[in-house]
Amino acid sequence: MKKVLLATALVLSIPTLSSVQAADPQSTVRVKSQAEQNKNIVVDFYEGVFQKHEVKAYSDRYIGNQYIQHNPHVPDGKAPFVNYFTQYFKENPDAKSTIKRVVADGDLVWLHVHSTQNSKDLGTAVVDIFRVENGKIVEHWDVQQQVPKPSANKNTMF
Template sequence: MKKYLSVLLLFCTVAACRLDLQAQAVPKNANERLVLDFYNLAFNAHKPAEAAQRYIGATYIQHNPLVPNGSAPFVNYFAAFFQTHPTAALDMVRVISEGDLVVVHSKFTTGPQDRGQAIIDIFRVADGKIVEHWDVIQPIPEQSANGNTMFAGNNAH
């Protein structure tokens, strides 16, 4: 009986860890749904122009120092990017919101051999549109000094 319980406990622990690693962002409100729909259309369906038209407001303030304000720079950059990286994909791991701000923690890869980047995007939503954006982008290292991944954790979903 003890052996059976030990095996069951081990299985449940492994299954829980596996589920934790596969956690996906689940929207809890309209702003989160809007941002996740924008992400899917822009980065997974590779339709940045349609995503911008549907989800970005007339005024779009950009805080990434490499990108100008407005939706056109976003569209132009990613339209060209997806032509040269047709297998690029974004895996949204968690979404957090407070008031008009939505934060998405994601993994972005250009293809199966790419280790990818860990990205934290912060969006401000007003009147049902994305109107402001901040981001922090970090390459995913081959090894971690602490043994933790950049995505799994107790609150991965």
């Protein structure tokens, strides 16, 4: 019985997120504010690069000095990113990527994107994940899946 009471007392003494928020209501605002800031950074960067094709300007503004790339087709670093996508958009001037959903949690921002090379392309469903540090994008992952012509269901990928 003593062990149960001791365990209960320990559990009850651990502050929960809501009790921390009640003690410091500004802590929640700061967390949300940072996630919102990170979302804004990533969305502005993404639209600048993948809609406007202004690769260098938006990369200079938003990519950190140390940029880790997990896409196996693009080398690490800001300059390789700029070179790769500048060439890509020269070869695919009608390419665009439309953001369908954005989620942020702390330093991570996820984008659900429909990417096409031209108006005839069904495109690719992409989930891009960015890590933001001190207002700069410092790391990127992505997962891609081609949009099929026939689908086994009536749902879209977006």
